[in-house]
Each structure stands twice: as structure tokens, then as C-alpha cells.
Amino acid sequence: MVKVGLTGGIGAGKSAVSALLASYGAVVVDADLIAREVVAPGTAGLAAVVAEFGDGVLLPDGALDRPALGRIVFADPDRLAALNAIVHPLVGRRSAELEAGAGPGDVVLHDVPLLAENGLAALYDLVVVVDAAEETRLRRLVTLRGMPEDEARARMAAQASREDRLAVADLVIDNDGPLDRLEPQVAALWQELRRRAAS
Template identity: 75%
Template sequence: MLKVGLTGGIGAGKSEVSRLLVSYGAVLVDADRIAREVVEPGTPGLASVVEMFGPGILAADGTLDRPALGAIVFADSDRLATLNAIVHPLVGARSAELERAAGPDAVVVHDVPLLTENGLAPLYDLVVVVDATPGTQLDRLVRLRGMTEEDARARMAAQATREERLAVADLVVDNDGPLDELEPQVRAVWSELTARAARQGAPE
């Protein structure tokens, strides 16, 4: 099994890259999706978050009110660290479960937004970084996701810098251009990943 860490700044286009990799045959372990699962109503994760941040972070239907929680943690690094200390171990356990189910020959791609920030690169056989300039990220967040420029800049500032991400990359996908330039790059990355997986699985 080849364990790949996939990361990129907000608005860099990481979701599109992971979608393409899955279409080629990768097994995706999506940290964001798992992070949502572990705080669904009735989970110990949600109970812990409410205990720490209060019932004001719940919506009327009992689900986590993400914007309300986001407003608290994105403005305060200590509160963000507290939230991460609850959620990350739960995400790690679920990720390991999915990995075990993937099989020995799989290319398992872990989609990890905060890979650089949390020093997780050593956990993977190699790291793929989806790269875009800060100007491109900002444009996508405002134009495609409807964020205010202030909110978009705050989200970007809360993440690692572009230079910090590139420093941990084994392979880089340049997603500064239009989508049609992305697919050939991701296909080339997939060829490299499958070649490495085959070498890793070959007998000595």
C-alpha cells in the first residue's frame, strides 16, 4: 500500500485533484468529510465539542452549527487548538480504519487540508501539494464560494504559507490555471504514484 498525503491551501483546487485521483483508482480518505462524521448528532465527538464550547454551537435541529463554531475558533488560535485536540484523534482513528480496509496494493490518498500546519508529512510515503498563488486562491474564494474578501484573507492567513506547503511536497500539482490544464498533470501524478506503489509491493 502506498500512503499519499494530499494537501493544498483553501481555494487551491485540492478537491478537484482528489476527485480525479479517485476516478483513476485511488482510495480516498477525506479528513474533512471524516471530521464532519465524527461530530454528527449522537456521537461522542459532538458531545465533547458542546461540553467545551457550549450549546450555542448547535443548530436548532441538534447538528453542529459550523459557522457559529468557526466564528469562535478562527479568531482565536487557542480555541482552535482545543477543537483540534478533540477532533483530530477521532479523525485519525477513523482514517486508520478506512486504510486497513483498502487492501495491500491500493494507492491510498489522504486528503488532509492541515497536513503542513500539523507537521503530518512524515506519516505518508509521499506528499502531493496542490499549488496556486495567493491571488488565485483569493479570487476563487470570493468569486466561486461567495466569501467576502476579508473572510477569505482570514481563512488563508490561518493556514500555512505557500512556501511552507511547498517545502514538504514530494510532488506538486500547479493549479494556477484553468481546469483543463489540471487533468494531464494529475494523470502524470497518478502514473508516478502507481509506479511507486508497484515498486513498494515488489519482492526484494
């Protein structure tokens, strides 16, 4: 088994790379998806978030109001740290459970948005960074996700710098261009990961 940490700044295209690797057969442990699971209605995680941030972060149906919470935490590093202190341990436990279910020759891909920020590189056999220029990322967030430019810039600023992310990379996928340039790079990456998993 080879344990891979996949990361990239918001708008870099990490999800596209993750989806391609999953289609090849990687066992994907998606931290974002798990982070949603651990604060779903009725969970201890959601109760802890409400205790910390108040009822204003809930929707009328009792689910987490992500945009409302985002406005609080992305504007204040201390509040972001408080949220991370609740969510990260829960995500870590669930990720470990999923990884334990993988076979000896599998490629286990941990999709971890904040890998560089949280100093997690040492947890993986290999770190793959999906990289794109800041202007490209900003354009994608505004045009593809419909995010207001100021919010997009705030989210980008709350993450590690491009240089800090690249500093922890063992391998880099350049996703500054169109999807047809991405696919051959991911196919080559898959061959390398399979080779490492088998050795």
C-alpha cells in the same frame, strides 16, 4: 500500497485533484469528510465540541453550526487548538480504519487540509501539494464559494504559509490555471503513484 498525503491551502483546488484521483481508482481517505462524520449529531465528538464551546455552536436541529464555530476558532488560535485537540484524534482513528481496508497494490490517498500545519508529512510515503497563488485562492473563495473577502483572508491566514506547504512537498501540482491544465498533471501523477504502489 503507497500512502499519499494530499494537501493544499483553502481554495487551491485540492478537492478537484482528490476527485480526479478517486476517479482513477485511488482509495481516498478524506479528513474533511471524516471530520464531519465524527461531529455528527449523536456522536461523542459533537458532545465534546459542545462541552468546550457551548450550545451556541448548535443549530436548532442539534447539528453542528459550522459557520458559528468557524467565527470563533478562525479568529483565535487558542480556540482553534482546542477544537483540533478534540477532532484530530477522532479523525486519525477513523482514517486508520479506512486505510486498513485497502489492498497491497492500492494507492491510498489521504486528503489532509492541515498536513503542513500539524507536522504530518512523515506519516506518508509521499506528500503531494496542490499549489495556487494567494490571489488566485482568494478570488476562488470569494467568487466560487461566495465567501466574504475578510472571512476568506482570515481562513487563509489561519493555515500554513504557501512556503511552509511547499517545503513538505515531494510532488507539486500547479493549479493556478483552468481545469484543462490540471487534468494532464493529475493523470501523470496517477501513473507515478501506480508505479510506486506496484514497486
